[in-house]
Amino acid sequence: MKIVIDRPRCEGHGLCEEAAPQLMHLDDEGELVLDREEFTAAEAPLAHAAVRVCPVAALRIA
Helix, strand or coil: CEEEECCCCCCCCCHHHHHCCCCEEECCCCCEEECCCECCHHHHHHHHHHHHHCCCCCEEEC
């Protein structure tokens, strides 16, 4: 499974980064960067939490 970003929707709030810092971070310009698109079963709760907390629904799991 992997995380997919809808880049035009992302506003750089950073809540996803707080929920899953092992998987993503905001760069110096406030753009979301996925450290890895695919995640392990152990990281699945973090990925789902990141998707859940996004206030503009810019993340999804595929």
